[in-house]
Amino acid sequence: MRSGIAKKISNAVALATLGFLWMPLVVVVAFSFEPEMAAVHLTGFTLDWYGKVLEGGGMLNALFKSLELGLTSALIGTLFGAFLAVGLHKYRGRGFAVLALIVYLPIVMPDVIYGISQMVFFNYLKQFIGWPNAGLLTMGIAHISFQIPYVALIVYARLVGLDRDLVNAAADLYASPLKSIYAFWIPVLRPALIASFLLAFTLSLDDFVISFFTSGPGSVTLPIYIWGSIAKHGVTPETNAIASLLIGAVLLVALIQTYLSARRVGHLAPTSN
């Protein structure tokens, strides 16, 4: 494989595949500058569509809804997930089977099933006890449920890497629960907590299917907004402009992350724990 014609073919396929991954994104961005509606070929250059998107207000509104939902659910999801990981780490044994079940159900369950079963459940709850109203609340509840397992996985992995005696010592020093959380758990788990929170937040921002089925009037997040505008108007330069802004945001985050991790490697010795 390392020599000869096989390698050349393999490399050509690899390059073509990388092109395949980027082609749709390039097309979306290119056509966001296209002045004509429903054009198949590029005919000119304009920034009008971006102006329309930003002045319309609908998209910004949806963005704020996405951020509100993402931040709130990630905060609660991280809290519950971290407690779950700590508890299951301490009381290994029978709890372990429960962890496996809890952790893997939402991860392997197809999201259509997940979203629809939540929708049906909330529907019946509303009918019988008058709560909750479909909207950011039901979406948040659904998001927290799928965030908890991911957070528990990350925090648990960190706990497994810790010295068990250290964990036991914290419990033996008769600190009050609040004090031990503040003085021991938070500092020790900080990297895992930050990583969990960011993952939970990203999962929430990225989710469409579960949000779609648990949403209600007035809880239009960004992916739902884009979905709605495709359903209403089909492919338009305006949607391309929204999509391009999203792609730009992802690129920016990726660049910042690369920069930060490069700097970390450059200036700090590898962490000892």
Place this chain on the structure above:
Amino acid sequence: MIRLNGSSYTQALRLTATIGPGVAWITVFLFLPSVLMGLLAFLTNGAYGQPVMPLTTDAFKQVAGFNFLGWSPGNLQVIGRSLLQAGYTTIATILLAYPVAFFIAGVRERYRAFLLLLVIIPSWTNQVVRTYAWMQLLAPDTPLSDLAVHLGLIPQHLGLYPSNYAVSMGLIYNYLPYMVLPIYASVEKLDWRLVDATRDLYANSWRVFWHGVFPQTIPGLLAGIILVAIPAFGAYIVPQLLGGDKAMMLGNLIASQFSSLPNWPFGAALTLVMLAFTFIGLAVFRRLSRKLNAGEANLL
């Protein structure tokens, strides 16, 4: 483990305080809804699509194709199409992922992170956006559609979208990164001494790959198959945007039972069918990965 302080009472209290909220949350908001769906499948479809008593197995008969008009293969075709599409997607992503994984592992170390980022960034973009992009690429009179017309796949002046081809394309595109990354992880820590050994035994390049390289990548391959096949089987966004009525997959059929022309018991029965296939697939995989001793692929 021996505990020196604390009675079993305080231990129980601590356990409740730590795992209680998370477990309670998931039980109420995840397990209960799933159980409810399981129950709905055995109820009767009411006049407005709402489930009513008595308990029946009508919904499952309907899944098998029986209704008041007799038998029709429609529902089974949708299930079969979902299985096929998941199969195509898995095979295509494997064939594309291996060259990419070897290519990235073969460049100098400082470029690898950049190339990995090239693979990861598209998958960070929202799935709705990624799929919607293909609506434009596969529309009539675009280069790809023209090519398909030349090859005789579709009639003149029609686009590739909406169609089964478009759904395949969208699924492969969306799930490719989830195949590349685990395979790359395996390739990166490949033991080249084993590969050299096969070469020393005068194996040709195909046999070097098959006996020296491939077995070492099985853990990554199995992990990739799980990450691709299950979501592709349960896909909703891609077939909804890129497929038409003739390219409908199980996820869309389920969703339509809960929105337009609702029939909740039928939808719930389809849900159980989807879950059954998912869990059977996972169980087969679990056995396979144990047999091949591929520790990392043990997702369950």
